[in-house]
Amino acid sequence: MENPSAFILLALRLVMALALYAFLGWAFLALWRDLKLQAESAAKQRAPALHAALVGNGAGEPLRFTTPEVTIGRHPSCEWIFADETVSSRHARLSFRRDQWWLEDLGSRNGTFLNGEALSAPVVLTDLDEVRCGQVSFTIAFEDQDKEQT
DSSP, X not given: OOOHHHHHHHHHHHHHHHXXXXXXXXXXXXXXXXXXXXXXXXXXXXOOOEEEEEOGGGOOSXXXXXXXXXXXXXXXXXXXXXXXXXXXXXXXXXXXXTTEEEEXXXXXXXXXXXXXXXXXXXXXXOTTEEEEETTEEEEEEEOOHHHHHO
């Protein structure tokens, strides 16, 4: 006759293995739910609308951008396209990160200027800043979050 304690030991091992796998399954499910919640939360956080209006004799209707990144240049892949030859094909980038709008030069030939100062690194924009890309100037304005939600 076989030893009954061997069967009891085998049963305990199986119960422990099942408990361990159940715990790991529960932990992975909790992590997956948390990551899903964070992804949904991040998707809901939108960049506040950005208004840009040309300055001078090229002035027209202000443009409104709601994407978190706006590339400025002559290339058709840019979000804001200028036909001016002083603007590089991919001249500058406006991007929303860390709850602020940033402006950076993308290695343009004629430079990017913020309020008359040449850019050498990305800078934070403030309301009604004047930006110049080559010979094209425009003003940046931020839309009020309260106004955007109504």
